[in-house]
């Protein structure tokens with residue numbers, strides 16, 4: 001039996017095939033420092049592109065609404081058992097489509113519309129889904145955000161406690177997107193206990209560091225832990241919820257049928273692969289190297305007159321206040337892109353500038369560490385960044401930096417990219 005030839009992507013859609021090829025080249029040549037991004041392995045990419053994308057499997061392993069689930073059940077069970085072991089969690093739900101839906105499921109499990117919730121405010125480095133006003137979580141719930149101290153830009157635990165005592169939130173979130181310091185989960189636990197709040201640790205950015213033991217774990221301390229799977233954890237784009245067994249039923253029901261339909265089984269398969277990779281000694285070394293690189297890059301930038309919010313970092317990210325350099329975050333991020341260095345402009349705490357044109361940039365070292373870069377490359381990158389700031393309007397110099405950046409990255413293989 002011979003079947004007819006099945007056209008490849010390039011044959012069916014040369015335009016998209018070409019864009020994939022160009023994006024591969026861009027990701028290979030650039031120094032990618034967006035703190036929420038990474039390079040997944042070839043194995044994770046392969047599972048993501050598998051036939052599990054064809055399958056519907058509403059429900060959970062062993063309790064599905066459609067037939068034909070033997071392999072989907074096995075995939076989801078493997079993903080869950082590996083993640084439970086990796087994080088030491090009693091229960092895991094791997095079905096949330098991404099980090100934001102994972103958080104929404106927590107609201108649905110514990111809150112009624114109008115209930116009070118508390119999280120780090122967006123301008124101080126929190127996430128939209130922790131009750132910020134433009135998010136559904138700020139529109140359907142009463143949000144009373146806490147902030148950071150004006151002098152140190154670190155979380156103000158006295159303010160958290162005072163606000164929590166006054167507002168009695170149903171949910172207390174800890175976690176953020178632009179906070180470079182260690183989260184004190186036990187301190188949040190004692191405040192949550194004092195006011196009777198459900199403590200939710202959102203470790204979207206740091207879950208790879210937590211898995212590897214280079215950031216303290218909230219598992220066993222927080223009632224619920226939510227995360228993306230594609231940031232430092234280096235899995236496919238997705239979300240997950242870890243919780244105590246006592247909350248398992250409520251959270252599972254909130255994800256399905258409360259919020260979602262069929263799970264993305266191809267993503268679950270890839271997440272199982274990522275969980276296996278994250279259980280290796282090699283991943284522990286990787287996570288430690290992410291933090292070491294962030295510290296080295298931070299010191300190299302400070303040595304060149306850059307200002308870091310909180311003065312440094314404990315994790316994978318750096319928030320840089322560009323004010324002392326006399327440029328705003330956005331034009332600098334745009335100049336860096338022309339120089340082959342990709343990051344994002346970002347508000348800093350108490351930013352006098354608008355969110356769309358803020359004072360800072362955010363940098364992360366998870367992607368460049370995935371390529372095996374180390375201390376000498378961090379020095380080189382800081383040097384490029386300094387040249388770019390002094391030549392911000394000099395396209396010739398930015399192009400020269402870009403070719404030097406490409407020479408640097410050419411020496412480091414990028415996981416998943418076979419050029």
Ligand SMILES: *Cc1c(COP(=O)(O)O)cnc(C)c1O
Pocket residue numbers: 036098099100101103126127129175176177202203204205228238239
């Ligand atoms: C990235 C992030 C999310 C949201 O993840 P998406 O996958 O983009 O929906 C939620 N919380 C925090 C703290 C994040 O950093």
